Amino acid sequence: MALRVTFVAAARGSPLLAERFDDDRPLDGAGWDEALRAAGALLPLAAAELRYCSPTPRSRATGDALGCAPLVQPALRDCDMGRWRGLTLGEAMAREPEAVDAWLADPRSVPHGGESLLAFITRVGNWLDTRPGEDGDRIVAVAEPSVIRAALVYALKAPPGTYWNLDVRPLSATTVTGRAGRWSLRL
Numbered sequence: 001m002a003l004r005v006t007f008v009a010a011a012r013g014s015p016l017l018a019e020r021f022d023d024d025r026p027l028d029g030a031g032w033d034e035a036l037r038a039a040g041a042l043l044p045l046a047a048a049e050l051r052y053c054s055p056t057p058r059s060r061a062t063g064d065a066l067g068c069a070p071l072v073q074p075a076l077r078d079c080d081m082g083r084w085r086g087l088t089l090g091e092a093m094a095r096e097p098e099a100v101d102a103w104l105a106d107p108r109s110v111p112h113g114g115e116s117l118l119a120f121i122t123r124v125g126n127w128l129d130t131r132p133g134e135d136g137d138r139i140v141a142v143a144e145p146s147v148i149r150a151a152l153v154y155a156l157k158a159p160p161g162t163y164w165n166l167d168v169r170p171l172s173a174t175t176v177t178g179r180a181g182r183w184s185l186r187l
Contacts, residue, residue: 002178003131004186005139006045007148008066010058011035012170020088021081022114026057031170035065038171042066045140045173050133052076053142062171063142075127076143079150082114107160118160120146125154129180148174155183 011031013023027035045051046067053063053070055077063070084092092112093100099111107117115123128151131139143151145168153163155176168174175186 002135002182003133003137003139004175004177005128005131005141006048006173006175007151008042008045008062008140008142009145009148009168009170009172009174010054010056010062010142011038011065013058020086021092022078022085024056027061031058032061032065034171035062039066042171042173045138048138048140050131050137050139051141052139054078054144054147056144059142059144066142068140068142070140070142073127073141075123076141076147078144078146079117079120080114082110082112084112084114104164107163117163121150121153121160121163124150128154128176128183145170151176152185156185 011027011034013025013027013031043066051063051068051070052073053059053068053076055072055074060070060072089100096111102109102111110116124147133139148168149163149166152166152174153160156162176183177186178184
């Protein structure tokens with residue numbers, strides 16, 4: 001047996017094109033309604049032995065709406081975007097096009113003065129590897145889609161650039177099974 005960690009993506013807090021880096025906005029009305037509608041389908045996750053969430057208001061509110069009463073985990077915070085915090089990708093591109101291109105091309109790059117993509121993936125992976133529990137324990141973690149993408153890249157031991165090819169939809173559930181250094185994606 002192994003640990004079973006199910007990541008649930010936080011409900012949306014804004015339209016997709018208005019999403020901002022390292023965004024701390026709460027759920028909007030539509031996001032709250034979506035989370036409440038999804039609660040029935042995701043209710044079994046509330047019975048997990050351990051329940052966690054990202055520190056963002058959206059993740060906490062989504063976890064509460066799903067009946068999880070999650071414990072906030074600072075290691076599940078979004079990537080530190082430095083001076084781009086609060087900007088959309090388009091706004092960052094308009095201000096610093098070469099810097100954005102460098103950041104997208106090199107996972108070790110930190111032109112924004114924050115955290116590199118590689119450091120972000122490693123931080124989230126370290127959190128995953130240090131989950132307590134016994135064989136067969138179920139864990140749920142409500143997090144921002146970016147955090148789940150980082151966890152999947154880590155779990156699959158995929159190249160960091162794979163991060164840009166993963167699409168994690170709001171309120172989707174993704175499960176990995178295993179233990180430190182040995183994770184499998186469960187579909």
